[in-house]
Amino acid sequence: MTPTHTQSLTGHSQVLTDEVRRGLLNTMVLIRTYEEAIRREYYADKQPAFDIGAGLIPGEMHLSAGQEPVAAGVCAHLSADDALTATHRPHHVAIAHGVALRPMTAEIFGRETGLGHGRGGHMHLFDPSTHFSCSGIIAEGLPPALGQAFAFKRRGSDRVAVAVTGEGAANQGAFHESLNLAALWKLPVVFVVEDNDWGISVPRNRATSVPSNALRAAGYGMPGVRVEDNSVEAVYAAAADAVARARAGEGPTLIEVHTLRLWGHFEGDAEGYRPELATVAEHDPIPRYRDTLLADGVLTDAAYEAMRASAVEKVEDAVDFARGSATPDPLDHLDYVFSEGAPS
Amino acid sequence: MTDTISARPLELPIEPDAGSRRLSTAKAMQEAIAQRMDRDDSVFVMGEDVGPYGGIFSSTSGLIERFGPDRILDTPISETAFIGLGIGAAVEGMRPIVELMFADFFGVCMDQIYNHMAKIHYESGGNVRVPMVLMTATGGGYSDGAQHSQCLWGTFAHLPGMKVVVPSNPYDAKGLMTAAIETDDPVVFMFHKGIMGLGWMQKNRRAVGPVPEEEYLVPIGKARVARAGTDVTIVTLALSVHHSLDVAEKLEADGISVEVLDLRSLVPLDRDAIVRSVAKTGRLIVVDEDYQSFGLSGEVIAAVVERDPSLLKHVARVCVPDVPIPYAHQLEYAVLPTPARIEKAVRDAMAT
Numbered sequence: 001m002t003p004t005h006t007q008s009l010t011g012h013s014q015v016l017t018d019e020v021r022r023g024l025l026n027t028m029v030l031i032r033t034y035e036e037a038i039r040r041e042y043y044a045d046k047q048p049a050f051d052i053g054a055g056l057i058p059g060e061m062h063l064s065a066g067q068e069p070v071a072a073g074v075c076a077h078l079s080a081d082d083a084l085t086a087t088h089r090p091h092h093v094a095i096a097h098g099v100a101l102r103p104m105t106a107e108i109f110g111r112e113t114g115l116g117h118g119r120g121g122h123m124h125l126f127d128p129s130t131h132f133s134c135s136g137i138i139a140e141g142l143p144p145a146l147g148q149a150f151a152f153k154r155r156g157s158d159r160v161a162v163a164v165t166g167e168g169a170a171n172q173g174a175f176h177e178s179l180n181l182a183a184l185w186k187l188p189v190v191f192v193v194e195d196n197d198w199g200i201s202v203p204r205n206r207a208t209s210v211p212s213n214a215l216r217a218a219g220y221g222m223p224g225v226r227v228e229d230n231s232v233e234a235v236y237a238a239a240a241d242a243v244a245r246a247r248a249g250e251g252p253t254l255i256e257v258h259t260l261r262l263w264g265h266f267e268g269d270a271e272g273y274r275p276e277l278a279t280v281a282e283h284d285p286i287p288r289y290r291d292t293l294l295a296d297g298v299l300t301d302a303a304y305e306a307m308r309a310s311a312v313e314k315v316e317d318a319v320d321f322a323r324g325s326a327t328p329d330p331l332d333h334l335d336y337v338f339s340e341g342a343p344s
Numbered sequence: 345m346t347d348t349i350s351a352r353p354l355e356l357p358i359e360p361d362a363g364s365r366r367l368s369t370a371k372a373m374q375e376a377i378a379q380r381m382d383r384d385d386s387v388f389v390m391g392e393d394v395g396p397y398g399g400i401f402s403s404t405s406g407l408i409e410r411f412g413p414d415r416i417l418d419t420p421i422s423e424t425a426f427i428g429l430g431i432g433a434a435v436e437g438m439r440p441i442v443e444l445m446f447a448d449f450f451g452v453c454m455d456q457i458y459n460h461m462a463k464i465h466y467e468s469g470g471n472v473r474v475p476m477v478l479m480t481a482t483g484g485g486y487s488d489g490a491q492h493s494q495c496l497w498g499t500f501a502h503l504p505g506m507k508v509v510v511p512s513n514p515y516d517a518k519g520l521m522t523a524a525i526e527t528d529d530p531v532v533f534m535f536h537k538g539i540m541g542l543g544w545m546q547k548n549r550r551a552v553g554p555v556p557e558e559e560y561l562v563p564i565g566k567a568r569v570a571r572a573g574t575d576v577t578i579v580t581l582a583l584s585v586h587h588s589l590d591v592a593e594k595l596e597a598d599g600i601s602v603e604v605l606d607l608r609s610l611v612p613l614d615r616d617a618i619v620r621s622v623a624k625t626g627r628l629i630v631v632d633e634d635y636q637s638f639g640l641s642g643e644v645i646a647a648v649v650e651r652d653p654s655l656l657k658h659v660a661r662v663c664v665p666d667v668p669i670p671y672a673h674q675l676e677y678a679v680l681p682t683p684a685r686i687e688k689a690v691r692d693a694m695a696t
Contacts, residue, residue: 083436117469126468133435133464133472140455143428150429151436161432174455177425184420336470337504339528 016233018298024076024232025293026307028068028286031092033311034101035063037319038091038108042267050268056109056323059121064092066230066262069285070194071096073235074162074255077243083131083148083161085141087194088123090134093164099127101318111325118328119336131161139165139172142191146178149187153249160188160246167256168199170213179220179254188246190239191217191254196261201273217254224254230285260285354526356561362515362554368541370402372514372555373479376521377404377441379559381411384439387525390417390426391443400445401481401540423453427478431461434476439525444480447496447534461530462505477524479533482510483583483633485680486537486545490668493676495582495632498639500532501610507531507564508610512539512585514553516608519562527564536582536633548586565612569621573603576693577621578686579644580631581607587683588631591690600694610640615647619655622648626657627693631681636663658696660689 038057045055052059064071067089075096078084086093094104107114108122115125123136131148135141145163152159169175170193182189193213197204210216217224223245227234235257242253260283264271271277293299367375381387389404395418398405408416419426423444430440444450450457457478464472484493501508507529511517517535524531541551570585571592578588585606592602605621607614622628628648630641641661648655662681670676
């Protein structure tokens with residue numbers, strides 16, 4: 001099979017090898033398998049009555065199904081030395097960036113073996129080994145990414161920081177302050193806006209004054225591109241340019257991806273406000289991309305099944321690890337407030 | 345620059361003799377920052393007007409001439425972005441000193457401060473450290489109105505995860521700044537404008553004082569007995585330390601012996617020092633330029649009551665009543681903890 005050429009939105013031609021295309025699908029499948037497993041575990045002991053604070057995984061749960069193309073397409077250009085800040089909906093980018101599944105899952109289960117020893121939870125995952133973090137506050141994950149990029153630049157490296165946020169966050173002050181400062185100081189940042197059409201229950205056309213947040217990039221003197229149709233290959237191409245620009249010291253880029261929130265804002269969200277609810281599943285990016293690769297002869301049914309089986313094995317291993325891990329000792333609740341121990 | 349945090353802790357003297365060289369508080373802070381920057385290239389300063397202007401309250405005067413614009417960075421008026429930038433740089437092992445021009449401005453950037461700077465270490469289970477100093481100017485007394493005169497240290501201290509230091513004099517300002525830069529935890533360093541020794545503002549005579557030339561540490565979380573006494577304990581901080589000392593000197597002639605305890609830090613709070621002093625005097629007055637309710641003054645009293653309520657023969661507070669700081673001089677000085685209010689509180693205490 002000959003490589004597929006994808007014309008990126010900033011004009012460069014990107015060669016997508018068969019291996020890269022299978023890799024993108026593989027990442028998407030791993031993410032979906034993970035989110036399905038977390039969803040299963042989340043509801044397992046919330047029957048028959050839903051109690052948000054009950055069960056092995058308590059609390060709010062924002063799953064990323066449908067947004068896998070963003071994570072797979074962007075993170076394919078990153079290494080563990082590059083930083084990534086994510087949102088309250090962080091699992092897809094964490095997995096694509098290489099955060100280890102076992103400690104991540106244990107954190108979601110609130111276990112001592114978790115990334116934060118059970119102090120953080122699913123919206124507060126910190127993995128220094130991959131420079132990954134997330135924040136539950138809309139748009140507020142962006143400024144720290146600037147600082148990571150600042151430190152990388154200061155040290156003369158070509159490492160970059162990717163700041164992922166949602167389209168709703170683009171109406172927050174932190175978003176605009178961050179774009180201005182990153183462009184002003186030519187920081188190696190890639191801003192990734194996931195436009196999933198919904199800010200919880202409010203559609204983007206009732207929240208955002210412009211048709212594309214890529215337009216806003218121009219106001220800060222940086223390139224802005226919008227990827228339509230949740231296309232993982234178009235994301236991959238746009239991110240290739242943006243990451244290369246950042247590594248070359250040419251400053252930040254904004255990429256907005258029109259993606260899909262396949263499930264609710266959080267688990268338990270009946271989405272009664274969503275008129276197109278019945279047809280959402282038809283836009284699922286994973287079967288679509290799988291079928292494309294099958295049609296192009298890049299993938300076989302057997303290879304896809306093997307991909308799924310491998311993902312299930314990794315995910316179930318992580319879930320087993322989390323379930324089997326100890327919960328934190330309640331007596332240790334003061335640990336980690338300060339570096340030298342509990343406050344006086 | 346290397347990727348790793350330089351070897352710590354520092355082997356620096358702790359509270360050495362003050363010597364005879366005299367500096368203003370502003371110069372003492374500048375010197376602490378400069379000496380750290382000389383030895384550690386991960387330290388940098390960032391904020392509004394910290395470059396050629398030297399900081400609106402002179403916290404960074406002379407630093408850009410010495411270290412250049414790559415390490416002394418003027419920022420846009422974007423506190424959320426640049427405080428967050430400091431957090432990210434600290435996470436990657438740098439040691440930023442970020443100035444928030446007035447503590448009053450925390451309203452535009454508090455999420456970065458209390459939800460990020462202060463919580464990342466805890467949320468990460470101790471795996472991510474944020475060795476950052478957020479320095480900010482506090483206090484009133486010069487008719488700057490309700491949005492530029494507040495102390496607000498109780499607000500910061502209420503929120504877990506950040507140390508809060510409040511020096512009252514040049515010696516402590518230098519040693520606390522060095523300690524703040526060196527600790528692996530985020531520190532809010534709140535300096536009162538009235539103790540900086542500025543030429544364009546009424547200044548306390550103790551705003552210039554002896555400061556050792558070498559680097560040293562004043563440990564964060566240790567109060568200081570600024571004046572020993574036996575009849576009444578005044579627990580206070582910042583500019584109010586000097587008002588309290590002035591009152592104590594005056595009342596000595598009347599045979600009243602006042603002990604003045606300078607807290608120096610709110611987080612950690614030196615509860616032992618508070619209880620020790622009250623155990624001696626039995627009378628406690630808290631003098632605090634922050635708002636009275638739900639803040640430091642109540643916390644200081646609770647520290648004694650929780651330990652041993654029988655220690656207290658008398659307790660009183662001299663704080664800003666719960667109103668915005670007024671503009672007109674006469675109104676502002678009606679709400680500030682002035683020497684006259686402190687003196688009355690001490691005399692009332694002695695009458696009980």
